[in-house]
Amino acid sequence: MRKYFICITMQNGKDFENMLYPHVSVDCVLLGIDEEQLCVLLVEKKNAGTNQTEYKLPGSLIYESEDLDEAAQRILNEATRLKRVVLKQFRAFGSPLRTANKEDVQWLENASKMKIGRIVTVAYLALCKVRNTKPEERFGKVQWTPISKLPKLPFDHKEIIEEAIKEIRTWTEVEPAIIFDYLPSKFTALQLRRTYEIIYDKTLDVRNFHKKMNSLPYLIQTDELEKHVSHRSARYYRFDKIAYNKMRSKLNKA
Amino acid sequence: MRKYFICITMQNGKDFENMLYPHVSVDCVLLGIDEEQLCVLLVEKKNAGTNQTEYKLPGSLIYESEDLDEAAQRILNEATRLKRVVLKQFRAFGSPLRTANKEDVQWLENASKMKIGRIVTVAYLALCKVRNTKPEERFGKVQWTPISKLPKLPFDHKEIIEEAIKEIRTWTEVEPAIIFDYLPSKFTALQLRRTYEIIYDKTLDVRNFHKKMNSLPYLIQTDELEKHVSHRSARYYRFDKIAYNKMRSKLNKA
DNA sequence: GCAAAAGTGTTCCGTATACACCCATGA
DNA sequence: TCATGGGTGTATACGGAACACTTTTGC
Numbered sequence: 001m002r003k004y005f006i007c008i009t010m011q012n013g014k015d016f017e018n019m020l021y022p023h024v025s026v027d028c029v030l031l032g033i034d035e036e037q038l039c040v041l042l043v044e045k046k047n048a049g050t051n052q053t054e055y056k057l058p059g060s061l062i063y064e065s066e067d068l069d070e071a072a073q074r075i076l077n078e079a080t081r082l083k084r085v086v087l088k089q090f091r092a093f094g095s096p097l098r099t100a101n102k103e104d105v106q107w108l109e110n111a112s113k114m115k116i117g118r119i120v121t122v123a124y125l126a127l128c129k130v131r132n133t134k135p136e137e138r139f140g141k142v143q144w145t146p147i148s149k150l151p152k153l154p155f156d157h158k159e160i161i162e163e164a165i166k167e168i169r170t171w172t173e174v175e176p177a178i179i180f181d182y183l184p185s186k187f188t189a190l191q192l193r194r195t196y197e198i199i200y201d202k203t204l205d206v207r208n209f210h211k212k213m214n215s216l217p218y219l220i221q222t223d224e225l226e227k228h229v230s231h232r233s234a235r236y237y238r239f240d241k242i243a244y245n246k247m248r249s250k251l252n253k254a
Numbered sequence: 255m256r257k258y259f260i261c262i263t264m265q266n267g268k269d270f271e272n273m274l275y276p277h278v279s280v281d282c283v284l285l286g287i288d289e290e291q292l293c294v295l296l297v298e299k300k301n302a303g304t305n306q307t308e309y310k311l312p313g314s315l316i317y318e319s320e321d322l323d324e325a326a327q328r329i330l331n332e333a334t335r336l337k338r339v340v341l342k343q344f345r346a347f348g349s350p351l352r353t354a355n356k357e358d359v360q361w362l363e364n365a366s367k368m369k370i371g372r373i374v375t376v377a378y379l380a381l382c383k384v385r386n387t388k389p390e391e392r393f394g395k396v397q398w399t400p401i402s403k404l405p406k407l408p409f410d411h412k413e414i415i416e417e418a419i420k421e422i423r424t425w426t427e428v429e430p431a432i433i434f435d436y437l438p439s440k441f442t443a444l445q446l447r448r449t450y451e452i453i454y455d456k457t458l459d460v461r462n463f464h465k466k467m468n469s470l471p472y473l474i475q476t477d478e479l480e481k482h483v484s485h486r487s488a489r490y491y492r493f494d495k496i497a498y499n500k501m502r503s504k505l506n507k508a
Numbered sequence: 509g510c511a512a513a514a515g516t517g518t519t520c521c522g523t524a525t526a527c528a529c530c531c532a533t534g535a
Numbered sequence: 536t537c538a539t540g541g542g543t544g545t546a547t548a549c550g551g552a553a554c555a556c557t558t559t560t561g562c
Contacts, residue, residue, distance in 0.1 A: 023277035232559035
């Protein structure tokens, strides 16, 4: 049995480079910490006709000539205006049932102006500074939502978020540098500890944590102290990227 | 600017279920151990016109209604006739440059009878018993090739294999059960040790290895001994899946 | 003076590493 | 009798976990 599949592509005389590729999408799970909770960035999903606002993960079909990593950076930038955030691809989701819900498909067809069949999505993960995010206007409103209070989400976005949360725990273990990408350049021991506590959802012993910090070659004490706090002021630390990389390359040899 | 993209799909009156989806493929990196070396299964890639045989990873476009995991199982089964092997999705490869080599694309168009543009591939990994593999005839010849002697490969298959080798090391650490899926149901300490040695590409201390084995609740000594070997006969061990799962669930709680 | 967080050391336990010799078997 | 792998124990090092009190500062 022979099978034929013919694709005809048309566009308004514009370059092929800017064409969307309506078979593969990239979704970004942007995690951040706000009000002592792990939060995920959701964007508004405007439903034609109805007034109710629903939410979804920031994501998009990829462009014809765009690498997956590039697409992820683009989406992250559109949703937050942040640049050079470390993004990690963590899984592809490709069940044919992803597009089983007709409302979801209808919405996507309206949004993309394309006929949508099946879509395989590649999911990315990043840790972002919540305070710094200002999405592009045309991207609509974004909302940092605690992971304990996720609303109804389209497609399999809930599953994607669950996987992302598992993933970030193992990721921070193997590549702790991403934590410092997330923190301000000077930070206190408390800030660092809270970050780990929220990511791992458990409390850490203060003394053991200090001991650990002192044993890590890439955590440098500075002379600066917190000011104007109503308690003993804490010392600021900084992340030494060079020492970190040196340590890593040693580990990899052994 | 509006963009249009029209897809027309035709087929010989057969059901849509069996249609290939020419935008996403799945490639399987099947690793095994032969002659004390880590090997990867490659399949013949017949080039129309020329007589030379080249090789590639077993892989295929996915079918319209097929999940990614299903596609991976199908490909594994076609290439080895093995069933119920644990496969792990480890990364999507989606650079537009994947299809930069025209020969590769030409070959794929011939093989699939489809017009091929860009393809995003999702890569899977498994550990297989080399001796048990007998591919389906129509799949062509397969060859277990030592990873140190990879031939020229199409697309980015070399990169995919390199990633897979890194991946299997971390995978066996977090999920040692896959090793026992790979070994015969009764195995000696030597067999198990060699398996680890080859995967990690380093030698392990014999005494420490025995000590470790004894400390693991899921490794059970049997009363059986090797026979007809020209040295003291070794004891057989077996893998206790129940004990393994019990141990895992404890770990996850803590 | 009090609330709030900073900072600091010791003990214990389990796991990883290093290391050398005698034993059983078939050829 | 020799070649081959089987099997065993001890000492040391390191990192993680548990645990309580004094210090500093602003209000």
